[in-house]
Every structure is written in C-alpha cells, then in structure tokens.
Amino acid sequence: MITTVKEIMTEKLVTISPENSVRKAIGLMEHYKINCLPVIENNQLVGLITSRDVRLNHPNRLVADAMSRNVITIPLNCTLWEAEKLLNQYKIEHLVVIENNKPAGVITKTQLYIELGKYTDSLTGLNTADFLRYKALELLQKENEICIIFLDLDKFGEINKRFGHIIGDKILCGVAQILINSIDAKTDYLCRYAGDEFSILTTEPFNSAVKLTDQISNALKAENWPNKIKITLSSGIAGGQRNTCRNKNLIKVVNNLINTASLASTKAKLEKVTS
Amino acid sequence: MSSNLPNWLAVSEFGRKAQINIRLSDFEIPPMQDILLIGKKAPIGPEAVRRMVEAMSPEQYDIIFLDHKIFEAIVIKKSLLKQISKEKLLPIILEEGELIATEETVIKAQVNITFEINRGIVL
Numbered sequence: 585m586i587t588t589v590k591e592i593m594t595e596k597l598v599t600i601s602p603e604n605s606v607r608k609a610i611g612l613m614e615h616y617k618i619n620c621l622p623v624i625e626n627n628q629l630v631g632l633i634t635s636r637d638v639r640l641n642h643p644n645r646l647v648a649d650a651m652s653r654n655v656i657t658i659p660l661n662c663t664l665w666e667a668e669k670l671l672n673q674y675k676i677e678h679l680v681v682i683e684n685n686k687p688a689g690v691i692t693k694t695q696l697y698i699e700l701g702k703y704t705d706s707l708t709g710l711n712t713a714d715f716l717r718y719k720a721l722e723l724l725q726k727e728n729e730i731c732i733i734f735l736d737l738d739k740f741g742e743i744n745k746r747f748g749h750i751i752g753d754k755i756l757c758g759v760a761q762i763l764i765n766s767i768d769a770k771t772d773y774l775c776r777y778a779g780d781e782f783s784i785l786t787t788e789p790f791n792s793a794v795k796l797t798d799q800i801s802n803a804l805k806a807e808n809w810p811n812k813i814k815i816t817l818s819s820g821i822a823g824g825q826r827n828t829c830r831n832k833n834l835i836k837v838v839n840n841l842i843n844t845a846s847l848a849s850t851k852a853k854l855e856k857v858t859s
Numbered sequence: 860m861s862s863n864l865p866n867w868l869a870v871s872e873f874g875r876k877a878q879i880n881i882r883l884s885d886f887e888i889p890p891m892q893d894i895l896l897i898g899k900k901a902p903i904g905p906e907a908v909r910r911m912v913e914a915m916s917p918e919q920y921d922i923i924f925l926d927h928k929i930f931e932a933i934v935i936k937k938s939l940l941k942q943i944s945k946e947k948l949l950p951i952i953l954e955e956g957e958l959i960a961t962e963e964t965v966i967k968a969q970v971n972i973t974f975e976i977n978r979g980i981v982l
Binding site for chain 1 (some may be wrong): 900901902903904905906907910963
C-alpha cells in the first residue's frame with residue numbers, strides 16, 4: 585500500500601470565519617497548538633491563515649485581511665510525494681486536504697518530512713519500496729512504459745554470519761553506491777526493497793533493463809570488497825514489453841510487476857544453487 | 860455634619876468626585892472623507908474597510924489594492940475618480956501620504972478639486 589495524505593493529516597480540523605479577528609485566530613492556534621487555520625465562508629474554503637500571517641498582522645484586523653487567498657489544496661488520496669511536490673512547487677508550509685470539495689484536514693511541511701523520513705532507508709540513504717510503488721504508479725498514470733528490476737544479493741546471510749553485521753552493512757552501503765552510479769537519474773528510480781534486496785524502476789525498454797542489470801552485476805564482481813568477499817546477485821526483470829491492453833487497475837499492475845520480478849530473481853537464485 | 864444636598868451628592872472633604880464633560884457632534888457617515896490610505900500593518904485592513912463602507916455608503920467608494928512600501932490599499936470616493944483619473948490622482952496622494960504615514964497608520968484625506976474653465980464664443 586502507498587501511504588496517502590489522509591494517513592498523516594491533522595484529523596481534527598479547526599477552522600475560522602473571515603469575519604473573525606486575527607486575535608481570535610491567535611487564540612485558536614494557541615489553544616489547539618496548531619499553526620494554521622483554514623478560513624471557511626458559506627461552507628467554502630476561502631483562505632488560510634497561518635502563524636506567520638498572525639505575526640505580521642495587527643490582532644484587530646479581520647482574518648479576511650490577513651489570510652492568504654490562494655490556498656493550495658490536495659485530494660485526500662494523494663501520496664506523500666505528491667504533497668511534497670506541491671509544497672516545493674509553491675514554496676509553502678501547509679496544504680489543505682480536500683474531501684468531496686470540502687476541507688478535511690491540514691498537513692504541514694514538518695509533518696510531511698517526518699513521515700517521508702520513514703521512507704528513506706537510514707543505512708543506505710536510498711528510498712524504500714513505498715517510493716518505488718508511488719513512482720511506478722505515477723509513470724503508469726502518465727502512460728509511460730515501465731520495467732522493474734529486482735536485485736537480490738547472493739548468500740548475504742552467510743556473509744553477515746561469517747564476517748559480522750558491521751561488514752555486512754558496509755557491503756550494503758557499497759552496493760547502494762554502485763547502484764546509484766549505475767543508474768540514469770532521468771529514467772531510473774532506485775530503492776532498497778528489503779534487507780539485501782534492491783529494486784530499480786526504469787522507463788527504459790526490457791532490453792536496456794537487461795543491459796543495466798548485467799552492468800551492475802559486473803560492477804559488483806569487479807569491486808574490491810572488504811575481507812576479499814565476492815559479491816554476486818540474482819536478478820529478475822518484469823515489464824517493458826507489453827503487447828496487450830493494460831489492466832485499468834494500475835496499483836495491481838505495479839504490484840504484479842514487482843512480484844513477477846521478485847519471483848524471477850528467486851528462480852535465478854535457486855537455479856544457481858542447483859547448478 | 861448636616862447638609863441640604865441629597866446623600867448621593869454629598870461629598871466630604873476627603874471624598875472623590877468626578878466631572879462629566881459631554882461634547883456632541885454629528886457622526887460622519889461614513890467616518891471618512893474622500894480618501895483613506897490603509898497602512899500594511901494598520902489595525903484595520905482593506906476588507907474590513909470595504910465592509911464598513913459598503914454598509915454605510917453603498918457603491919460610493921472603490922478599493923484599490925496597491926503594491927507599495929507603506930500602503931496596502933487606498934479607498935477612494937468614486938465621484939473623485941469621475942473628476943480626475945486614478946492614474947493622475949494616486950501618485951500625488953501616495954507621494955504626500957508617505958511623508959506622514961507609517962505601515963501601522965490609516966490616513967484619511969480630504970481632496971478638493973477645482974476646475975477652472977475658460978471658453979470663448981463667437982459673438
């Protein structure tokens with residue numbers, strides 16, 4: 585599942601009328617320990633007043649004279665990355681979350697970044713699988729062809745047991761760096777999927793994905809790893825060669841592609857063990 | 860101590876007393892003249908002024924929002940703009956206004972425009 589703004593927004597929505605004073609807005613912000621209030625008139629969102637606005641305006645003023653009228657809103661089911669894009673695009677600190685054309689909540693930049701931090705792998709600094717799903721969905725919605733490459737390091741559990749987790753972590757960071765250096769940031773999106781598994785989403789066709797995988801595999805083999813450890817990987821690739829109409833349920837398409845690529849990498853690993 | 864004054868007016872030597880002065884005059888409607896210059900941090904903003912003016916003198920004033928270092932907006936009597944265009948009037952008002960105003964103030968201005976007209980006719 586991809587996390588949406590609904591899951592992180594302020595659930596108890598406190599609003600104010602444009603006819604109220606800035607003084608009242610200050611009181612509400614202090615009482616509810618919040619730093620912005622959607623301004624509602626006739627059940628419609630007409631503005632947003634923030635703690636910055638109340639600092640810059642006389643308390644006697646009407647909220648209508650202190651609020652921002654150009655309020656940027658976001659639908660309830662949008663992803664955290666879509667929210668981040670809007671905040672950066674408009675250089676703002678708050679977004680009003682809309683449900684059925686009515687304000688349902690507010691998200692702040694701080695809230696968003698705390699949450700987004702959870703989708704960054706603390707060891708390697710790469711995004712986690714949730715980001716990959718979001719990006720894949722976004723690309724499919726824009727009618728791009730996508731391809732998922734699933735990369736699974738071989739015998740990594742044994743490396744951890746034999747050389748210790750500190751060495752294991754160093755290797756994971758090294759692998760992440762090789763992957764970063766191998767991909768093209770314009771077409772490829774990288775994540776640490778789990779443990780010793782990485783995944784790349786690319787808009788390049790299947791054949792290019794195969795080439796990229798070979799290139800990564802060779803780079804891993806050529807690297808001078810600590811304790812002269814040999815690092816190899818098993819990989820699976822899915823997508824990039826569609827010749828039928830696409831399923832309308834794009835989330836299902838994304839999940840199927842990830843699953844197919846993951847199963848293909850497992851199969852490749854098993855073949856190595858049995859051969 | 861005896862007194863002919865009623866109890867509620869009796870004031871002892873050490874008591875407190877109050878004086879009441881009353882000044883009555885007409886309330887201006889609206890309580891502004893021809894022009895109001897609203898500072899960016901004034902206690903009353905353009906929307907509040909608009910609501911006040913619309914309630915007291917409907918359709919008689921225009922509000923012009925400004926991109927100015929001191930003033931946020933100017934409220935101006937429509938009849939003035941019939942006599943002289945805002946492109947000509949505003950720079951003069953702003954130039955004079957910014958000499959005495961701050962961002963926190965609201966300045967009201969009375970503007971008298973006199974036309975001098977000479978016409979020649981063929982006798």
